[in-house]
Amino acid sequence: MSEHNLIEDIRGKGLIMRIGLVKDRIIKEKANDETKKVLAEALKRNLHIISVGDNIIEIATPLIISSRNEEKGLDILDEALSVIEGR
Numbered sequence: 001m002s003e004h005n006l007i008e009d010i011r012g013k014g015l016i017m018r019i020g021l022v023k024d025r026i027i028k029e030k031a032n033d034e035t036k037k038v039l040a041e042a043l044k045r046n047l048h049i050i051s052v053g054d055n056i057i058e059i060a061t062p063l064i065i066s067s068r069n070e071e072k073g074l075d076i077l078d079e080a081l082s083v084i085e086g087r
Contacts, residue, residue, distance in 0.1 A: 004078075004081045004082070004085060005025070005085060006021045006022065006023075006031055006034055006038075006081060006084065006085060007019060007020070007021060007022075007081070008020040008021065008022040008025060008028065012059075015060060015061045015062075015063065015065075016058065016059070016060045016061075017058070017059045018052065018056050018057065018058050018059075019056065019057045019058075019059070020055060020056055021034055021035050021038070021055045021056070021057065022055065030054055030055035031055050032054040032055055034055075034084050035051050035054065035055045035056070035057060036051070037084045038057065038077075038080045038081055038084050039051060039057065039080075041079070041080035041083050041084060042076055042077055042080040045076045045079065045080065046076075047073055047076040047077060047080070049077070057077075059073070059077075061073075
């Protein structure tokens with residue numbers, strides 16, 4: 001995930017992960033519009049994630065999740081980020 005220019009940081013504890021998105025890692029301008037677009041792209045692919053704040057994506061996994069489903073969700077998020085970044 002760190003290869004995405006939009007990602008400033010990834011933080012979390014347990015089954016909750018938050019990803020901060022910025023337009024530029026140096027200036028650290030929040031990527032508010034891009035965050036909304038990433039959420040929409042993920043939803044098109046049946047990944048339901050939310051934002052907390054203007055530029056923070058939150059992923060809260062169920063208590064029972066297979067590693068296969070976890071990887072699939074992260075792959076979908078990766079695809080959504082790639083689409084928004086124009087890759």
